[in-house]
Amino acid sequence: MTGQPGTESFGIGSLLPAAAGGTVAMLDVRDLHVQIAARHGTVRAVDGVSLEVGNGEALGLVGESGSGKSMTLRAILGVLPPEAKITSGQIVLDGVDLVPLSNSDLNRIRGPKMSMIFQEPMSALNPVMRVGNQIAEGPRVHLGYGKAKAAERALELMRRVGIPDPERRFRAFPHEFSGGMRQRVMIAIALSCDPEIILCDEPTTALDVTIQDQILRLLARLCAESGVSLIFVTHDLPVVAQLCQRVAVMYGGQLVETGDVRDVLLDPRHPYTLGLVRSAPDVDYVRESLVPIPGSPPSLVTPPSGCRFHPRCSFAEEDCTVLPTPLRELPGGRSTACLHYERCQEAVAADRAGS
Amino acid sequence: MSAAQTVPDDAAATTWPLLAARDMAVYFAVGSALGARLRHQQHMLHAVDGVDLDLARGEALALVGESGSGKSTLALALAGLRPVNRGEIRFDGRVLPARRSRADQRRIQMVFQDPYSSLNPRLTVGGMLRELLKVHHIVPPGEAEAYSKELLSLVGLDEDALRAYPRQFSGGQRQRVAIARALALRPEILVADEPVSALDVSVQATILNLLRDLRGELGLALLLISHNLAVVRHLCDRVAVMYLGRIVEVAPTARLFADPRHPYTKGLLAAIPKLSDNPAVGDGAVRSGPAVVGDPPSALRIPAGCRFRTRCPIAQPVCEVEDPALTHATLDPAHQAACHFAFAPAQPAAVVPEPLRKE
Numbered sequence: 193m194t195g196q197p198g199t200e201s202f203g204i205g206s207l208l209p210a211a212a213g214g215t216v217a218m219l220d221v222r223d224l225h226v227q228i229a230a231r232h233g234t235v236r237a238v239d240g241v242s243l244e245v246g247n248g249e250a251l252g253l254v255g256e257s258g259s260g261k262s263m264t265l266r267a268i269l270g271v272l273p274p275e276a277k278i279t280s281g282q283i284v285l286d287g288v289d290l291v292p293l294s295n296s297d298l299n300r301i302r303g304p305k306m307s308m309i310f311q312e313p314m315s316a317l318n319p320v321m322r323v324g325n326q327i328a329e330g331p332r333v334h335l336g337y338g339k340a341k342a343a344e345r346a347l348e349l350m351r352r353v354g355i356p357d358p359e360r361r362f363r364a365f366p367h368e369f370s371g372g373m374r375q376r377v378m379i380a381i382a383l384s385c386d387p388e389i390i391l392c393d394e395p396t397t398a399l400d401v402t403i404q405d406q407i408l409r410l411l412a413r414l415c416a417e418s419g420v421s422l423i424f425v426t427h428d429l430p431v432v433a434q435l436c437q438r439v440a441v442m443y444g445g446q447l448v449e450t451g452d453v454r455d456v457l458l459d460p461r462h463p464y465t466l467g468l469v470r471s472a473p474d475v476d477y478v479r480e481s482l483v484p485i486p487g488s489p490p491s492l493v494t495p496p497s498g499c500r501f502h503p504r505c506s507f508a509e510e511d512c513t514v515l516p517t518p519l520r521e522l523p524g525g526r527s528t529a530c531l532h533y534e535r536c537q538e539a540v541a542a543d544r545a546g547s
Numbered sequence: 548m549s550a551a552q553t554v555p556d557d558a559a560a561t562t563w564p565l566l567a568a569r570d571m572a573v574y575f576a577v578g579s580a581l582g583a584r585l586r587h588q589q590h591m592l593h594a595v596d597g598v599d600l601d602l603a604r605g606e607a608l609a610l611v612g613e614s615g616s617g618k619s620t621l622a623l624a625l626a627g628l629r630p631v632n633r634g635e636i637r638f639d640g641r642v643l644p645a646r647r648s649r650a651d652q653r654r655i656q657m658v659f660q661d662p663y664s665s666l667n668p669r670l671t672v673g674g675m676l677r678e679l680l681k682v683h684h685i686v687p688p689g690e691a692e693a694y695s696k697e698l699l700s701l702v703g704l705d706e707d708a709l710r711a712y713p714r715q716f717s718g719g720q721r722q723r724v725a726i727a728r729a730l731a732l733r734p735e736i737l738v739a740d741e742p743v744s745a746l747d748v749s750v751q752a753t754i755l756n757l758l759r760d761l762r763g764e765l766g767l768a769l770l771l772i773s774h775n776l777a778v779v780r781h782l783c784d785r786v787a788v789m790y791l792g793r794i795v796e797v798a799p800t801a802r803l804f805a806d807p808r809h810p811y812t813k814g815l816l817a818a819i820p821k822l823s824d825n826p827a828v829g830d831g832a833v834r835s836g837p838a839v840v841g842d843p844p845s846a847l848r849i850p851a852g853c854r855f856r857t858r859c860p861i862a863q864p865v866c867e868v869e870d871p872a873l874t875h876a877t878l879d880p881a882h883q884a885a886c887h888f889a890f891a892p893a894q895p896a897a898v899v900p901e902p903l904r905k906e
Contacts, residue, residue: 256747370842371614400613401774402839405818409837427748430777430820457822471752473777474822475804481759482752482781488717 217244218421219268219306219389224281226260226267233493237263237276239445242519245389248419250412252432252453254468255442258489261425264442265391268423269308270298286388303334307382311394313374317366323377324350324362330384349380353410372403379410389421396431408434429472433457441465444490444500447519451526461528461536463505470543499531507535563640565768566602566625566655566736571595571634572792573617573624577847592846594620596792597634599873602736607762607769609779609800611815612789613843618772619740621789625770626657626738653683656729660741662721666713672699672724673709679731695731701764702727702757719750726757730765737761740772755781776819780804785881788812791846791854794873796889798882808882808889810859814839853886860897861888 226238238260245251255261266272268283270290283290285305290298302308307330310316318326327349328342337345343362350358353376366374375395382390392411396404412435415422424436432439433453440450441464449462460466467485487504490496496503502512512531519527530536573595576583583589595617602608610618623629625636627647636643643651659665667675676695680686686694696706702723713721722742729737739758743751759782762769773779779786780800787797788811796809807813817838841858844850850857856866865887875883876890888894 256749372842401776402613402814402818402837403842404820405839406837408820428820429748430822433822434820468748469822471749472822473752473755473775473781475777475780475816475819481756484752484756485749 218247218249218286219243219245219423220282220284221264221268222282222284224264224267224283225279226263226272226276227279228273228276230275230493235492236445236495237492238267239492239495240281240518241442241445241447243423243440243447245421245423247388248415248421249438250415250422250424250436252436252439253423253425253442254427254429254432254439256427256489258492259442260445260492261442262393263445265308265393265423265425269302269306269391270295271308300334303330303387304385305387306389306391307385307387308391308393309375309378309382309395311397313371313378314366316378317374319366321365322363323366323369327377327380327384330381334385345384346380349383350377352383352414353377353380354406355380370403371399372406375399375403375407376410379407379414383414383418383420386418387420389423392422392424394426395424397426397428404431411435429457429468430474441468444495445492446500446529448501448529449527450519451522451524455524455526459537459540461522461526461533462501462530463507463536464501466536466539467504499529507532507539563637564601565604565606565639566600567637567640568598568600568621568625569635569637571598571600571621571624571636572632573620573629574632590847593792593849594846595624596849598789598792598794600625600787600794602768602770604735605762605766605768606785607771607783609783609786610770610772610789611774611776611779611786613774615791615843615846616789617792617846618789622657622738622740622770622772626655627652628657649683653732654734655736655738656732656734658722658725658729658737658739658742661745662713662718662725663745665725666721666728668713671710671712672727675724675728676709676731679728683732685732698727698731701730701761703753717750718746719753722746722754723757726754726761730761734767736768736770738770738772741774742771743778744773744775751778758782776804776816788815791843791849793854793885795855795886796884797873798884802882806882808884809855809886810861811839811855812884814858814860855886861895862898863887863895 221241221243224238224241228235228237241264243251253261253264263276267278278291281291285301290301324343324346327346331337331345332342347358347362350361355361355373355376366377369377396407399407408431411422414420424432426432436453438451439453439456441448441456441462443464449456449460449465456465457469460469470483471485473482485504490500498513498515499517502508505512509532515531517529517531519529521527572593575592575594577590577592598621610621612618620629624631630645638651638654673695676698677691680691680694681688695709699706699708704720704723713724716724742758743754746754755778758769761767771779771783783800785797786800786803787794788809789795790811796803796807796812803812804816807816839858844857852868853866853871856862859866869887871885871887873883873885874890
């Protein structure tokens with residue numbers, strides 16, 4: 193780590209783009225814990241998650257509903273629901289820890305440094321404000337642009353995200369747009385202040401497959417052109433394969449496997465990842481029968497001891513029920529939380545031989 | 548009309564498939580009724596606009612297409628839950644009347660997308676099934692309980708589920724209850740509208756496997772509506788692709804995936820993300836154009852000629868004037884496509900059209 197993140201006073205000056213930091217991670221989440229106070233106990237929604245996202249890198253964060261992937265994203269952006277609290281951990285963006293920051297300090301980061309694209313653009317956009325003004329709002333507030341300059345910026349962004357006829361559509365309202373076009377507007381807003389990282393919460397789940405393809409291509413192009421980093425939360429493994437270089441798999445509030453997208457999805461080293469891959473129908477090959485993951489996700493109030501996946505795991509042994517299972521490094525820049533990951537390797541090899 | 552309904556034509560019945568739709572159309576009135584009276588003209592949205600469809604006994608047919616293509620409306624109309632504006636629906640060769648008899652209703656049952664809103668929250672599963680069996684006289688009242696238990700074991704639920712309310716189940720279990728409810732009437736056709744879209748990936752597999760097993764066990768015909776072509780490939784014998792209220796291509800599943808003939812089907816297949824395909828890594832970062840450009844046009848203003856021409860990479864002048872009908876190659880009547888060039892020896896060169904300008 194360069195610089196002294198802890199001693200740096202936080203002001204508007206530190207919001208300017210930092211000098212190219214070489215291989216230093218742009219976003220570094222360290223041992224993040226998020227807890228939600230509920231009537232039946234404390235829900236440990238995120239339980240010791242550490243992530244790194246490099247410059248211009250797209251990281252896929254996958255898992256079932258309730259695995260804590262959206263909660264991790266919301267914690268990074270600082271928009272947790274009121275009953276949820278970050279209890280420990282650091283979220284370091286460009287050398288600044290975001291966890292202790294006040295809301296008004298965060299407001300100066302959200303927009304110019306990081307922004308978010310939501311799943312349902314219709315509920316994220318303001319229905320009574322012209323689309324062009326919504327895109328121009330960020331530059332006016334955060335970059336100090338005048339009205340004319342901001343409008344010009346909005347038109348340029350609308351062109352960049354592929355909205356046809358931007359001069360006319362500038363004055364349109366969100367309801368006049370199709371789902372795909374609304375998502376393009378969301379992307380234009382997210383890009384409006386040149387952020388360094390964009391957090392995406394299932395941005396293509398509500399879209400048709402042809403429109404999803406258009407949006408994924410757009411995001412991939414923007415990443416390559418402008419060097420913006422992405423965290424892409426989804427439950428759809430093939431979508432991650434299209435867009436991301438690295439993937440992190442979450443289960444029960446913890447990371448269970450990380451690594452290069454191709455390695456993790458095609459040759460998993462954790463039985464949960466293997467289960468996800470086996471249960472998802474893929475167009476490329478038809479299996480005799482899909483293999484579902486038995487059982488249901490763990491309670492996050494009283495999670496199972498040892499490995500949280502052991503009650504549903506066909507490879508589980510006695511040590512899985514007692515030993516803690518932190519992520520362990522494997523050769524090839526990947527890591528797994530599984531104590532018996534060789535079993536996975538064997539199962540994948542058997543699948544290959546059988547198909 | 549009533550003659551055709553009461554005297555089934557035995558000679559015709561042998562040649563008709565189990566369910567057949569001919570030139571079926573479903574319209575929605577849009578805009579205010581007052582506006583329509585002032586203009587002396589009602590704007591109509593053509594959700595389904597001239598569809599021919601066959602479903603054989605025991606067959607699994609998929610309907611795929613983008614949202615707004617009319618696939619759900621077509622399914623509702625086939626199940627008798629929406630009135631049809633034009634065309635006819637035949638069951639075993641007999642034309643179904645606009646108001647179906649209870650016996651006809653029984654033979655086509657439906658499973659909906661969202662198991663959270665399609666089950667009555669105030670009825671236990673047992674109560675729900677009891678009511679259904681009583682109304683349709685499926686089994687004598689004394690045997691209702693035993694029959695219900697049998698149904699639950701068929702869909703993989705415990706007997707205890709009879710006393711439980713829908714809220715006590717997980718999403719996957721609710722969808723099982725919905726399937727048990729549909730099967731209670733011993734239907735011949737099960738219409739499933741996106742049965743797994745609302746479920747988690749790991750649960751989707753259990754429901755898909757269940758549908759596949761039930762088909763084998765009960766000899767059910769299945770009409771599966773889905774936007775997910777991977778699901779379709781896993782489950783169905785034949786696929787019909789819909790675009791703006793029309794079927795543009797229909798073929799046996801393996802052939803549709805191996806050799807799509809309509810440009811829209813080609814685009815749809817190319818747009819599916821695949822696990823093994825990772826263009827973002829390495830040299831693949833520079834990507835080609837999207838599989839299908841633009842948005843589908845509004846069903847209120849359907850383009851003249853071929854409906855797909857505004858997004859079609861091989862559109863020609865003829866496509867603007869002539870609406871292509873479903874045709875097939877001479878040797879292969881099972882594979883049909885509605886494109887002027889689907890079975891032409893040489894296809895026009897692909898040009899990416901300008902993104903559609905909406906007016």
